[in-house]
Amino acid sequence: MDLTYTPEQQAFRAEVRSWLEAHVPKHPLEHFDATREGFEAHREWEKTLKSGDWGMVTWPKEYGGRGLDLIQWLIFEEEYYRAGAPGRVNQNGIFLLGPTLIEFGTHEQKQRFLPKMASGEEIWAQAWSEPMAGSDLAGVRATAVRDGDDYILNGHKIWSSRAVFADWAFGLFREPGSERHKGMSLVFFPLDAPGATVNAIKKINGHVGFAEIFLENVRVPAFNRLGDEGQGWHICMATAGFERGLMLRSPARYQVAAKKLATLWQANKETADPALEADVVRAHMNADAYALNIYQTASRLMAGAKIGPEASTNKIFWSELDIHLTQTALNILGPQAELTHDAPDAGAVDWIDDYIFALAGPIYAGSNEIQRNIIAERMLGLPR
Amino acid sequence: MDFTLSDEQLMFSETARTLFADSCTPDHWRKMMEAGVARDDARWASIVETGLTLVLLPEEAGGIGLGETDFALIAQEAGYVALPEPLVESAGVAAPMLAALAPDSEMLADPSATIAIQHPSNPYVANADSAAAIILHDGGEAYLVTPDQVTLTAQPSIDPFRRLFSVEWDKANATPLGKADWDLAFDRAALFNAAFGLGLAQRSVDLAVDYAKERQQFGKPIGSYQAVKHHLASAQVAIEFAKPVVAAAAAEIGARDVQARARVSHAKLVALEAADKAARASIQVHGAMGYSWEVDVHLFLKRTVALTQTWGTPSTHRARIATRIFTQPMGPDQTFAREHENA
Ligand SMILES: Cc1cc2nc3c(=O)[nH]c(=O)nc-3n(C[C@H](O)[C@H](O)[C@H](O)COP(=O)(O)OP(=O)(O)OC[C@H]3O[C@@H](n4cnc5c(N)ncnc54)[C@H](O)[C@@H]3O)c2cc1C
Numbered sequence: 001m002d003l004t005y006t007p008e009q010q011a012f013r014a015e016v017r018s019w020l021e022a023h024v025p026k027h028p029l030e031h032f033d034a035t036r037e038g039f040e041a042h043r044e045w046e047k048t049l050k051s052g053d054w055g056m057v058t059w060p061k062e063y064g065g066r067g068l069d070l071i072q073w074l075i076f077e078e079e080y081y082r083a084g085a086p087g088r089v090n091q092n093g094i095f096l097l098g099p100t101l102i103e104f105g106t107h108e109q110k111q112r113f114l115p116k117m118a119s120g121e122e123i124w125a126q127a128w129s130e131p132m133a134g135s136d137l138a139g140v141r142a143t144a145v146r147d148g149d150d151y152i153l154n155g156h157k158i159w160s161s162r163a164v165f166a167d168w169a170f171g172l173f174r175e176p177g178s179e180r181h182k183g184m185s186l187v188f189f190p191l192d193a194p195g196a197t198v199n200a201i202k203k204i205n206g207h208v209g210f211a212e213i214f215l216e217n218v219r220v221p222a223f224n225r226l227g228d229e230g231q232g233w234h235i236c237m238a239t240a241g242f243e244r245g246l247m248l249r250s251p252a253r254y255q256v257a258a259k260k261l262a263t264l265w266q267a268n269k270e271t272a273d274p275a276l277e278a279d280v281v282r283a284h285m286n287a288d289a290y291a292l293n294i295y296q297t298a299s300r301l302m303a304g305a306k307i308g309p310e311a312s313t314n315k316i317f318w319s320e321l322d323i324h325l326t327q328t329a330l331n332i333l334g335p336q337a338e339l340t341h342d343a344p345d346a347g348a349v350d351w352i353d354d355y356i357f358a359l360a361g362p363i364y365a366g367s368n369e370i371q372r373n374i375i376a377e378r379m380l381g382l383p384r
Numbered sequence: 385m386d387f388t389l390s391d392e393q394l395m396f397s398e399t400a401r402t403l404f405a406d407s408c409t410p411d412h413w414r415k416m417m418e419a420g421v422a423r424d425d426a427r428w429a430s431i432v433e434t435g436l437t438l439v440l441l442p443e444e445a446g447g448i449g450l451g452e453t454d455f456a457l458i459a460q461e462a463g464y465v466a467l468p469e470p471l472v473e474s475a476g477v478a479a480p481m482l483a484a485l486a487p488d489s490e491m492l493a494d495p496s497a498t499i500a501i502q503h504p505s506n507p508y509v510a511n512a513d514s515a516a517a518i519i520l521h522d523g524g525e526a527y528l529v530t531p532d533q534v535t536l537t538a539q540p541s542i543d544p545f546r547r548l549f550s551v552e553w554d555k556a557n558a559t560p561l562g563k564a565d566w567d568l569a570f571d572r573a574a575l576f577n578a579a580f581g582l583g584l585a586q587r588s589v590d591l592a593v594d595y596a597k598e599r600q601q602f603g604k605p606i607g608s609y610q611a612v613k614h615h616l617a618s619a620q621v622a623i624e625f626a627k628p629v630v631a632a633a634a635a636e637i638g639a640r641d642v643q644a645r646a647r648v649s650h651a652k653l654v655a656l657e658a659a660d661k662a663a664r665a666s667i668q669v670h671g672a673m674g675y676s677w678e679v680d681v682h683l684f685l686k687r688t689v690a691l692t693q694t695w696g697t698p699s700t701h702r703a704r705i706a707t708r709i710f711t712q713p714m715g716p717d718q719t720f721a722r723e724h725e726n727a
C-alpha cells in the first residue's frame with residue numbers, strides 16, 4: 001500500500017497537463033448529441049487528441065495507444081476533466097468496444113479497427129437493445145445469417161446512443177432458431193450500409209442523443225464478427241464489466257462536479273438553507289469514495305485480478321451519487337434551478353441539464369434494479 | 385501508487401479471522417450474556433498470545449511496531465464477530481498512547497492487561513471496570529490510575545458487551561503522564577472503529593443471506609424475492625464504498641494534516657452508516673426472528689448505534705470534512721494531496 005505518486009507518475013501528470021493547457025478549446029463545443037456540427041467538432045477534437053497521441057493511452061502502441069497502465073489512465077482522466085476538455089464522442093468505441101477488442105479480437109481486427117477508433121476517424125455506437133430486449137438482453141431477436149464469407153443482418157435495434165451521427169455500430173445478433181444466451185454473436189456494421197436505416201429519437205432534454213436502427217438484409221463480411229460464432233453473450237458481459245466496473249464513468253468527472261458544487265455553495269450560503277451544507281459535504285465524500293474505489297480496482301487489476309460482479313456496485317454508486325450531487329445544486333439554486341442555459345440569469349454551470357442527464361444513469365448500462373439482482377445473486381449467493 | 389495489501393498484511397488478518405471465528409461464536413455470546421459478563425479471559429489470552437495486542441506498540445515498548453493499516457485489518461475482523469473485549473480501545477488507542485508517554489510503564493509489561501481511556505470527546509469510559517489501568521485527561525494532560533483509585537459509576541449501555549462508566553477521580557491519587565496527543569488518540573479510535581464497523585456491516589449482511597436462503601415463504605426461499613435481494617444488495621454497495629475509504633484513511637493517518645483527518649472522518653461516517661444500513665436490512669430480512677433476542681443480529685445493531693455516536697458524532701466528523709473542503713483545493717488531482725503541497 002502506497003498512496004503516493006511516483007516521480008514518473010508526477011512527470012506524466014505534468015506532461016498531460018501542459019499538453020491539455022495548450023490544446024483544449026477555449027470555448028466549449030456544442031454538445032455532440034445536439035447537432036451534426038457539434039458532433040463533427042468533437043470528432044475534430046478527437047483528431048487533435050490523437051495528434052498528441054492521447055487517443056487511448058492504455059492501448060498497445062501498435063494499435064494507436066501508448067501502452068500505459070491503469071494508474072496512468074486515471075491520471076490522464078483526472079487532468080482531462082480538470083482541464084474541462086470536451087466530452088469523448090467516441091466513448092462507446094474507446095471505453096467499451098476497444099478493451100473488448102483487445103481481449104477477444106484477432107490481430108487483423110485490432111489493426112483494422114483500433115487505430116481509427118483512437119483517432120476519431122470512425123465513431124462507434126452500441127446496438128444491443130431492442131424494443132423487446134432491454135433489461136432482458138438475452139431476448140435479442142435481430143439475426144445474423146451466414147452466407148459464405150458474409151453475414152446477412154436483419155432486425156430492429158433501439159436506444160443506440162450517438163448512432164444518429166456515428167459511423168459504425170457493434171450489435172448483438174443471433175443465429176435464427178437459437179434461444180436465449182446461446183447462438184449470439186457480436187457483429188460490427190457500418191451505419192450507412194445499404195439496408196440500414198437510422199431514425200433519431202429525442203431524449204428528454206430535446207437532443208437526438210439516441211436512435212433506432214432498422215436492418216434489412218445488411219451484408220457484412222464475417223471478418224466483422226468479434227470472437228467465435230455463438231460467443232456473443234460472453235463477450236457482451238465482458239464489455240459490460242468494463243463499462244460498469246471501470247471505464248464508462250471516470251471518478252474525475254464527479255470530483256470536478258463536487259468542486260463546482262462547493263463553489264456554488266460558497267457563493268450562495270448566505271441565502272441558502274444551511275442544512276444543505278451536509279449535502280455538499282456528502283457529494284464530495286461520494287466522489288472521493290468512488291475515486292478511491294476505482295484506484296483500488298485499478299491496483300487489483302494491475303496485480304492480475306479480473307473484473308467480477310462487484311462492477312455492479314460501481315454502477316449503482318456513481319449513478320446515485322450523480323443524482324444526489326446535481327439535485328443538491330438545484331436545491332441551492334432554488335427558484336433559479338429551472339432556468340436553462342439560455343436564460344439571462346443562468347449561471348456558468350448548467351445544473352438542470354446535468355440533473356436531467358443524471359436521471360438516465362440508473363437506466364442505461366443495465367438498470368440499477370438489474371445490478372442489484374446481480375449483486376444479490378452473484379456476490380451474495382442468493383437464489384435466483 | 386499501489387492500493388493493494390501485502391501478503392503479510394493479508395496473512396495477519398487471516399490469522400485474526402480464524403482466531404475470532406473459533407473463539408467468538410454465537411455460543412460464546414450467549415454464554416456471556418447469560419452470565420452477564422463482557423470479557424472472556426480465555427479468548428483474551430488467545431488474542432494476546434497471537435500478538436494482536438502488540439501490533440501497534442513500538443518495539444521499544446515490547447511491541448511489533450506495525451502500522452495502522454495492519455491494526456485496522458484486525459479491527460475489521462473483530463467487528464465481524466462483534467468482539468466484546470476492548471481490543472480497539474486498549475490495543476489500538478490507549479496502550480500506544482501510554483507507550484508514547486511512559487514506555488517503561490509496568491502496565492505495558494503485562495500483555496494480558498487491558499487499558500481503558502477517557503477522552504475529551506466521550507463522556508464515559510468504556511470497559512473501565514475490567515481494565516488494569518485507566519488513562520484520564522485533564523487540561524490536555526494525561527494521568528494514569530487503577531480502577532480502585534477512582535469511583536466508577538456504571539452507565540448501562542444497550543449493548544450487552546459494552547460497560548460504560550462515569551469516573552470520579554482525584555489528581556492526588558493519579559500518576560501524571562504529561563501532555564498527551566489526544567488528537568492522535570481520537571483519529572486512531574475513529575479509524576479503528578470505522579474498520580470495526582466494516583466487520584459489523586458484513587456480518588449483518590452475511591447473517592441475513594444465510595437466513596434468506598433457508599427461510600421459506602410462499603413455497604420459496606425468501607432470498608429469491610427481489611425486495612429482499614435489493615435490501616441486501618444496497619447494504620453491500622454501502623460496504624464496498626466504505627472499504628477503500630477506510631483503507632486510505634489507515635494509510636494516510638500518519639500525515640496528520642487536514643486531508644488525513646477528513647479521510648478518517650469520512651471512513652468513520654460511511655463505515656458506520658454501512659453498518660447501520662446492513663443491520664437494519666438484516667433485521668427486516670429476518671422478520672420477527674430479527675426482532676428477537678434469540679437471533680444475533682441485534683448485537684450488531686447495538687454496537688453500531690454505540691460506535692456511531694462515540695469517538696466523534698456524525699456532525700463532528702462532517703464538520704472536519706467541511707474544513708477540508710473549504711480550506712484546501714478540491715478536484716480530481718487532489719485525491720491524495722497533502723496539506724503542505726497546497727500551502
Ligand atoms: C440515455 C440512454 C442511453 C442508452 N444508450 C444505449 C446504447 O447506446 N446502446 C444500447 O444498446 N442501449 C442503450 N440504452 C438502453 C438501455 O440499455 C436500456 O434502457 C436498459 O437496458 C433497460 O431496458 P429498457 O429500457 O427496455 O427497460 P425495461 O427492461 O423494460 O425495464 C423497465 C423497468 O423495469 C425494471 N425491470 C426490468 N426487468 C426487471 C427485473 N428482472 N427485475 C427488476 N426490475 C426489472 C427495470 O429496472 C426498469 O426500471 C440507453 C438507454 C438510455 C436511457
